[in-house]
Amino acid sequence: MIDINWKPDKNSSVTLYKQIVNYIIREISTGNFVIGTKLPSQRKLSEMLGVNRSTVVEALDELKSRGFVEGKGGGGTRIINNTWSLLSSTSKLNWENYIDGSIHKPNLRTIQMVNKLEYEKDIIRLGTGEPGPELFPQDMMSKILNKYSNKIKSLGYLEAKGLLELRKILSQYLKNYGINVSPASILIVSGALQALQLISLSLLPPGSRILMENPSYLKSIHIFQSLGMNLAGLKMDNEGIIPDEISKNSGKKVNTLLYTIPTFHNPTGIVMTENRRMEILNTCESYRIPIIEDDVYRELWMDELPPMPLKTKDKNGNVLYLGSISKSLAPGFRIGWVVGPEHVIDRLSDIKMQTDYGSSSISQLILAEWISSGFYTEHLEKLRIQLKHRRDKTLEILSENFKDIALWNIPKGGFYIWLKLKCNISMNKLFLEAIKEKILINPGNIYDFSNNQHLRISYSYVSNSDMEVGLKKLSYIIRDLIKQEDSC
Structure with missing residues (x-):
């Protein structure tokens, strides 16, 4: 040795x-x-x-x-x-x-491990942000595929902005949320993540400043940092981003952009209030700061309808609006959309053609059928009921096992419970100890600009039975670490 x-x-x-x-x-x-x-x-x-x-x-x-x-x-x-x-x-x-020597930075080590371990046998994924297998609408999908199979005559490349039929359908669908745009102002992308990549490549020079909630999902990926842009976290309260935070970080000599998830925020679950949305819009307009509104969780409300999107009140084309079916239907479709001023969409579509020559043709054709047939709306109604049941069960399990060691929010929609431990322990050690017990967690420090004592618990992926087993084991691990580290 x-x-x-x-x-x-x-x-x-x-x-x-x-x-x-x-x-x-x-x-x-x-x-x-x-x-x-x-x-x-x-x-x-x-x-x-x-x-x-x-x-x-x-x-x-x-x-x-x-x-x-x-x-x-x-x-x-x-x-x-x-x-x-x-x-x-x-x-x-x-x-x-x-x-x-490459441009793109590697993912955070913890996230690399999460991405790898998610596919290990028998591991309980307490933080996975996608609909679980039990929520997949198999019967509806079979009907659509059987109905549409004979209609597919070709699967060639589509035009730069995506399937026109789908963009027309989305143009009508988005009116439900007060967004009135033509198909020419919609770009089909391979999920909202690609939309962020295209924006970073197409609209922002190196040295730009990206403002976002702190914590934020965007902190967990290196899209903007890899191109030499700087991230700045903005403080939130229970109504969303505090407007004065934008003023403090506006940056007069650098291009600045605000990225926000105002509806069922990832990872905190916060819903930005109607009044706060107007404050954010007005503040950004006064500082000439464009906004990326990531609205992929909007349709997953449970208790009450959330406020209308920021884009609904956007009269000057300041907001780029992102939507997706990755959270509401199936991430494997790899289909999302960007809504914005037509000349901006033209620019994004040009760069998209240079990078992948268009999103999946068959996915776009099938999604068009999903929405136009009414199956998508029917699926969402059922999905909300299922998610509400899972959320309530998870809250019940937390009350039984975590009430003396943690605090948490009660989300009104989306996937996530933002859990805060009462005692300071090593989150890296917790992550590794949980893995030993075949439990995979998403520690809060991957979404934050500093270490914190949070966990993102997702009730969307695992079954209720696995959630109970996983959270009980996790509570034992946390208690052991508290004793070892004498942190309370």
């Missing part, structure tokens, strides 16, 4: 796991670590190096993929190669140089 007296530099721009990989390769190349040397266990390595165990796992995975070590965790990893061809051959392309 080798002894390690080195630690990675946490202030370096090089990621921690990459520093560990480079260090071990360097020790192999100099002969300090010889073939057959057994590395310490993952737990011991994390202690020696002063990093999380997940960072060690990531480093060992890369060393295995590059042929330097083999074996499993728990102390069974050995060095198996120090050949010149592996270490320094100029005939072998070093992809790491290309990866490290």
Whole structure:
């Protein structure tokens, strides 16, 4: 067993796991670590190096993929190669140089782990933000597919803005929310996430400032940061963004844009009030700040209809409105839409054609049938009832298991309960300990500009029975950590 007296530099721009990989390769190349040397266990390595165990796992995975070590965790990893061809051959392309120098930043390590672990067998996904398999409208989908199968004569490329038939249908559908636009002002995209990518590529120069709620879903992805833009979190109260926060962060010398989820906010569930919406619109108009309104949760109301979208009151074309069926029907369709001034939509559609040459033709054709047939509205009515039942059951489970260790909101729609622990514990440790018990959580620090003691609990994905099992186990883990860390 080798002894390690080195630690990675946490202030370096090089990621921690990459520093560990480079260090071990360097020790192999100099002969300090010889073939057959057994590395310490993952737990011991994390202690020696002063990093999380997940960072060690990531480093060992890369060393295995590059042929330097083999074996499993728990102390069974050995060095198996120090050949010149592996270490320094100029005939072998070093992809790491290309990866490290690329424009797009890697996802947060915790989110990378979430994305990977979501597909592990028997894991209970307490934070997954999508409709669960039990909520999929299989009978309706079968009817639509059977009805439409003979109508599909071709699946060629569609025009830049998307299927005209679907855009006409959406133009009529959006009138339900007071949004009156022509099909020419609608762009079909591969989900709201692609809309954000297109906006970042098409409308904003490097150095722009993106304002958003704090916390915010946008903080958990690196779309804007990868293109050299700066994110600024705005404080909220129970009515939504505090307008003065926009004034403080307006930025006179840089392009500034506001991204907001005013209806059933992700992750807090807050619904921006009618009065606050008008304040936000007026403030942004006075500072000439465009708004991206992400409204993908609107149709998932339970107790009462939410206020109309910001876009409804937009008289000057300041709001780009995002919608999607990823939350309301099925994320696998990969269909969403952007509504905005026609010349802006023209610009976005041009960039979209350069990046993917159009969203799925068959998904657009089927969605057009879903909405025009009335099945979509019927599905939403049933879905709201199911989500309300799941929300109420989750709140009941929380009351039984968390009332002395946490506080939480009661959402009026959407997917999420924003749970705050009463005692300060290591959220990274909680995340890893939960994984050991086959429970996957979304810690609040991935949505925040600083560490916090929150969890995003989603009642949309797991069944009620799995939710009960998962939350009970999670409460035990939290209590154990509180005792270990003596944090109350």
